Each structure stands twice: as C-alpha cells, then as structure tokens.
Amino acid sequence: MACANCSTGKDGKPGGCKSNGGCASGGCNRLNTYDWLSKLDIHDSDEFDIVEVSFSQGSRKSFYHNPNQTRTGTGDRVVVESESGYDIGHISLSGELVRMQMRKKRVKENNILKNVIRRANERDLERLNEARSLEKQTMVRARVIARTLGLEMKIGDVEYQADKRKATFYYTADGRVDFRELIRHYAKEFKVKIEMRQIGARQESARIGGIGSCGRELCCSTWLSDFKTVSTAAARYQNLAINQAKLSGQCGRLKCCLNYELDTYIDALDEFPKKADRLYTEAGMATLVKTDIFKRTMYYCYIQENGIRGKFYPLHVTRVKDILVLNKKGEKPAELMEYDHNAVEEVLVDFESVNDVIELPPEERKRRRKKRRGGKGRKEDYRKRDSKTESKPSDKTSDKSSRNTSKRSSSKSNRYKKSSSKNNGSSSKSNGSRKSNNTNGNVKSEKPQLEKAGVNNKPDSKSSSNSSKSRTSSRRKNRRNRPPKKKE
Numbered sequence: 001m002a003c004a005n006c007s008t009g010k011d012g013k014p015g016g017c018k019s020n021g022g023c024a025s026g027g028c029n030r031l032n033t034y035d036w037l038s039k040l041d042i043h044d045s046d047e048f049d050i051v052e053v054s055f056s057q058g059s060r061k062s063f064y065h066n067p068n069q070t071r072t073g074t075g076d077r078v079v080v081e082s083e084s085g086y087d088i089g090h091i092s093l094s095g096e097l098v099r100m101q102m103r104k105k106r107v108k109e110n111n112i113l114k115n116v117i118r119r120a121n122e123r124d125l126e127r128l129n130e131a132r133s134l135e136k137q138t139m140v141r142a143r144v145i146a147r148t149l150g151l152e153m154k155i156g157d158v159e160y161q162a163d164k165r166k167a168t169f170y171y172t173a174d175g176r177v178d179f180r181e182l183i184r185h186y187a188k189e190f191k192v193k194i195e196m197r198q199i200g201a202r203q204e205s206a207r208i209g210g211i212g213s214c215g216r217e218l219c220c221s222t223w224l225s226d227f228k229t230v231s232t233a234a235a236r237y238q239n240l241a242i243n244q245a246k247l248s249g250q251c252g253r254l255k256c257c258l259n260y261e262l263d264t265y266i267d268a269l270d271e272f273p274k275k276a277d278r279l280y281t282e283a284g285m286a287t288l289v290k291t292d293i294f295k296r297t298m299y300y301c302y303i304q305e306n307g308i309r310g311k312f313y314p315l316h317v318t319r320v321k322d323i324l325v326l327n328k329k330g331e332k333p334a335e336l337m338e339y340d341h342n343a344v345e346e347v348l349v350d351f352e353s354v355n356d357v358i359e360l361p362p363e364e365r366k367r368r369r370k371k372r373r374g375g376k377g378r379k380e381d382y383r384k385r386d387s388k389t390e391s392k393p394s395d396k397t398s399d400k401s402s403r404n405t406s407k408r409s410s411s412k413s414n415r416y417k418k419s420s421s422k423n424n425g426s427s428s429k430s431n432g433s434r435k436s437n438n439t440n441g442n443v444k445s446e447k448p449q450l451e452k453a454g455v456n457n458k459p460d461s462k463s464s465s466n467s468s469k470s471r472t473s474s475r476r477k478n479r480r481n482r483p484p485k486k487k488e
Contacts, residue, residue: 037095038074050112052093052101053080056159059207061092063107065115077120079162084193088120088128088162124162131160138190142169145185153177156204166193172204201251202227210250218249219256230254237265239291268293272317279323282332286313300336313337 033052051066064080072078074094079086093101102109120128139158146153153173160167167190171177179196186194199207206220220227235247235258249255272291279286279300286300289312296317302310313336315323326333 033093033097033101035074035093035095035097037097048095048099050098050102050109051091051116052098053078053089053116054092055087055089058092059157060159062114063098063102063112065112066091066094067115070116070118072116072119077125079117079120079124081114081117082161082166085161085163085165086117088124127164128162131162131164134164135160138167141189142186145189146171146182149182149185151177151179151182153179156199157207160192164192166195168195168197170197170199170204170207172199172201200227201253202256205249205251212249212255213246214257220251224256227256228259230256230258234258234262237262237269239293265293268296271296272298273321273324276320276324279320279336280327280332281323281336282334283336286336 049066049068050063051072052061053064054061066072070078072091074091077088077090079088135158138160139155142155142158146155152175153171155169155171157170158167159170167186169186177198183194183196202220205218206224209221210218212218230253232242232247232254234254235242238258238261240247247254247258272293276298277288284302286302289299289301289309291298297314298317298320300313300315304310315336319336319338323333323336
C-alpha cells in the first residue's frame, strides 16, 4: 500500500519516499486522516496542545499532550510516554481537527494524561524496527503454545512496544477464555510484559488487511472505523439471493457494504404496493415473480395446470395499483397489460434459406501434373483417361474413346512398320555381305533364321492392328474389374 506520490516496489513497500511502510504524508497507513489545516499558512493564536498519534501503521491511535518545547507537528516521528517505558509513533493530526476527532470518539480532555517526550532520532527508529521484526516469529510461537494447552482461541496479531518491554497479543474467541496459565508460559518464553486483548472478527480483518470481492482494499482497514450490525434483512430488501459464500466478507461475517445502499432501497420500496403477490384477471391468476426496484417494474406470470410458469409480463407500479383497485371491487381486467390501439405492430423479418435455390460452382482444385517418364507415365495417363470415360458413360464419350483407341492402334502400327523397315534394311545389307563372302549362295538357310527372330520382309498392317486391338480390349476388361480410385 503506497501513497499517491510514490510507486509500489516488488516487496509491496513504497519505492519513492523510502519510508518503507511509514510515509511522512501518512499515505501508507490504515485509517488515514488528512490534516488540511496544517497545509495552510494560517497562524493560530490559540493553539490546541493535544495531538493524535498513530502506531503500527495506523492500526492503533491515541491522544497526547504536546508541549511547546518539543517543536513537533503533523507527520513527525515522536517518542511518547506509556505505562511501562516509552513508545514511538507519528503525529497524524494537530490543531482544531484534533478537537473534532475527540468529539467524534467521545474523548474528554481531562482523561488525557500522557505527553509527547521528544522527536525520535535514528537510534529510536532502529530499535523500533528491531521490535517489529520480532512480531511474526512471536505470533507463530504463541499459537503453538495456545494449541498445546488446548485453548479454543486464535492469536490474530502481536504488537511489540518500541522499547521491547511489553507485547500485546490480540486474539479472537467465541466465549471467555481462562488464559492465566497461558500468560505464565508467554512470560517465561518471551521474557516481556504480556497484555491480552480480545477483539472481534471484524477488528481482526481490519488489523490484517486484504482485498475484497470488489477488487479494492477492505473498508475496515482503510476508512471504516465504527462497525454496525448487518442482518439478512438488508439483503432481502435489495432482492439479493441469500448465499452465505457471496454475502460474507473476509472476516466470515456479513459484508458491511450491504448497509451502504440500504436507505435508498427502503425509500424506493415505499412507492410499491403491499400485498401484491397475486393479481386476478379473466385469463386466470397471476403471481409475482420478481421486482426491479429502480425501474419500478413488477414481473408477473400465469401458472399452468402442470405447475409450469408461463410468459413473463412486466408491469409498471401504476398498472399494478389499478388492477388491485379493480380486484377489491370484485372486477377483473381482461389482460394484465394494457393494449394500445394506436401502437404499430412490429414486423418480424425472417430470412429464407437459399440452399436449394442458388447453387454455387464447385471449387476447382489445382491438380499437379505428373512428369511423363518413359512408357510408365504414358500408361498411367491412359488409365486415367479410360477411368474418366467409364465414370461418365454417354454416347459422346464412347465415340471419343473409340476415336482415341483407333488413333492409338494406328500410331502403334506405324511405329511397328518403321521398326520393321529398319530391320529389313539391316538384314538386306547383311545378306549382301554374306553373298559376297559366301560364294556357295546359301540364301535359303538365312530365311528361317529371320522368321525365328520375328522379322518379316513384308509385314501386314491388318495383323498389327488386330494385335493392338486385342491388347487394348484385354486392358479394358482388367480395368473394369479393378475398384475405382478415390478422387484427390
């Protein structure tokens, strides 16, 4: 928690003023009071010699006489008298504002007997920091001792005096606790004067501090000083659900903020009619479901035979009063809501589905063309083309497929002719050379050798075309028996 003039560091301590939790401006303390008169350059002829001093970051405050020789004012660290020894705090208020604060807390001037001794020096502040460092480990040890003795109490906080001669233990308990033996154990363990103070759950949360469900710091630890009783009637007036988890605060009691807006809700509820839980119309009996206090509307509904609620009808407070007057006379209105003949009915615009009306073109997917490498790529292309023609059977496609097959067969036959002509040419050359070499003329013995090799001097085009057609027909039969390929 830091004041407005300094930022908060990583450890949660003020980073700008370097006061480490005790700013001179009072911004780092709980239950702060702003001394606006001390900021004005106004000299008071009749000064009020009583000041308000706060201890332990504003968790405890008391009034002291401030002599003129101390020369201290608002925001100064001072050493004050105590019952046993001395204590260190800082002045939070001075002047006429202290008189108003005493009147608010109902403190008389005759009851103030202690004085301010002097301004605190560096040695006093070092001893104060040493005393503050002992508080946490003392509280943990004190809880262990109380648990071993079997006492039904909880040690909430421990506060050491600046001279480390006295320690005050704040505890909470449901009833009275006999802690005479506990004090003996504490005095033997800590070797200081022991003081026990019982506080309530709200005072404990105010001393410890925290963040509420609203996201801000607790009201009891920042500005709220007097705690008023809060009942569940405050939640009922505001139409809040009685949920213990949501209505309770950090202390486990009902939230103090339930009383903040209670007066405005009570004033607004005065305009609502009483005994308006049921309204009778010609359509039946309507029951009250909920009320919106600030909009001044009441919601009614008809209950059906099965016990199911029907449609909700929001009625203004004046309309509800008119229906109640008619029901007292023994009359029933036709409907809950008044029908305005001049009102224009709103035309609801519906949108028709266009699923079967408009057909969008399918997305054209880019297909990657495979590179043709040798005879394998060509065979795959032929298979794809044949599968397309078979998937879309029609007269045109059949004509195209027949043309394609005839073209393929003719191209194959032409290739075969060229290869056979080349072979014949090479064979004639070889025969001539053999004739020149072999004078005996063994030509008849070479013909059967060429026929075995499958080379004819005069190949027939009809036989080649028939062989190609038989191949294509066998391929088609094999393709038809294969399952169709899935499209990518």
